[in-house]
Amino acid sequence: HRNMKMLLFLCLLLVGIHSNSYCYEPYQQGVRIQNQRAQENRNMPWQSVRNSVCRFACCFYKEISTQENNGNVFFSPLSISTAFAMLTLGARSDTLTQILRVLCFNPRQISENDIHEGYRQLMQMVNRRNAGLQLNMGNVLFVLDRLKPQEKFLSNLRNFYEGEAYPMNFKKADQAQLKINEYVARRTNGKIKDLISNLDPLTEILLISYIYFNAEWEKPFDPKYTKMSKFFVDGNKAVEVPMMFGMGLFKHGYDEQLSSTVVQMDYKGGASAFFILPDRGRMRKLEKRLSCERLSRWRTLVTKSSVNLYLPKFTLYGTYNLKDILYKMGIMDLFTDKADLSGITGQPQHRISQAIHKAVVKVDETGTEAAAATGMEMVPMSVPVTVRFDRPFLMVITMENTILFMGKIVNPLKKE
Known part of the structure; x- marks a missing residue:
């Protein structure tokens, strides 16, 4: 036997450039919703976030599958959801409301602090490396070197999302692109080498969220x-x-x-x-x-x-322009001049101009030798x-x- 491995990895790219189908139905289905609320209130923050990630996954899938009518689909709801939840640390007013709604959070049921705490707990649970499985998820922010992100935003980014922030001279776009692509390649074990191309020299804020997953089947082919x-x-x-x-x-x-x-x-x-x-x-x-x-x-x-x-056996590459999909789902202001991300920079005139999501899944036999002690399997006589x-x-x-x-x-x- 040789092991059957599955290798998955994903990168999500959000670019901030210079200066309406919602997941939850807050006023409908009375009793059932109230029962759900009572349940949500008893949940740990990570359980509430996990449930919202699931609801977001189903909504997002339905939105894409109508667009990609006869094509393959592949994405990481956890990574997309985490990246936009990070943005809510600095989003204000309608921009914040729209993001939370599309990520399937009802502010009447869960506080913003519990949302971020839930993502922190969830990331701790999924980030692990053990025999046969490697899962690594992380977030990084590149900020125009003359912009000074708010200290509170940076400390929340570190504490809740283990997010790092680096100054970057986007004016020298070629050099910036090279540095960013090298950073992402290192963090994804070389699986993604050229995440960004044609970086706009007017870029001011760049947010990258990545997830790398490599696992062996319990029962290989x-x-x-x-x-x-x-x-x-x-x-x-x-x-x-x-x-x-x-x-x-x-x-x-x-x-x-x-x-x-x-x-x-x-x-x-x-x-x-x-x-x-x-x-x-x-x-x-x-x-x-x-x-x-x-x-x-x-x-x-x-x-x-x-x-x-x-x-x-198959290999899939999913690449999505999230701006179009999430706009249809209800995140509208973030991509226009109405965006309020003043909690990041102290000024409201920054918007997200681009949001690209990339994911890869590969299912095949790899050269890894299976463990010798496989053991005999008892198969019923049926x-x-x-x-x-x-x-x-x-x-x-x-x-x-x-x-x-x-x-x-x-x-x-x-x-x-």
Whole structure:
């Protein structure tokens, strides 16, 4: 056996240049909302933030999937949400209200301090390095050298988000771009080398959020069983893809309400991937009904039983202009002259001109040798179910029940 590794990493870029579908419904669904509120109030800050990240993930996915109708989708809701939560440390008035609303926080239910404390706790929980799993998430702010960010903002950035702030001479755009790209390459283990191109010399504030994830399956696939096989991109059109094969005990189940088969594959170190395969012609139904309640139900829905599993190898690069997507979701002022980020610089005339999100997922066999002590697996004497991911499916990667990544694989051969 050689280990099956999954390598994911993501970078999010927000550029501040010089001088309306919301996630929560505050006034509707009376009793249920009040029950939820009572529950939220009993939650630890990290639990409330985790729940909001999940709601944001579902809203964001629905927004992108309507735009990317027939394309692959891949993003990190945790990273996007964290970067914009960092901005709320310095956002004021309507700018602040809009960001919190789109990130699915109701100010009547949770204080701003608890939001930042929740992200701090969540980052502590997910930042870890142990046998078989490496997860590293961080944030950095580059500020025009003549601008002096407020001391309170900088200390909150450090204390809550382990964020670092560096002065930068953006006027010398080529040099600045080189330094920033080198910094990001170091922090993502060389996986992202040229994050920024064509840096605007008028840039004043640049915010980068990155997440690097590298994990080995608990139950790796054996490369010698990987064979070329058909993947049906839509009803009739098929492409030939390298299809991996695994047999034995896998966690899986069938969600009747979503007409979808769910397979859970665990990584060493505590993360899990859910692969969701809708019945033929049911993808829209699945996407429409995607919710946090459904996601949490899948954990109890799946049980271990004998499966012949076919899963394609694939590499996906997701690149999104967040400005357009989040504007449609309700973050409007941040990208216009109405933006109020006075808590960062002391003056309100700074806006975010660009917000780019990049994410990569790679699923393949790597050269790492599997641990020798694999142990024999007891397989019940039942006829195995065959689950074949040979048509478009969803993928959700979680850790501590927090959604790290979410995506849709429509064509495993298309990298973009």
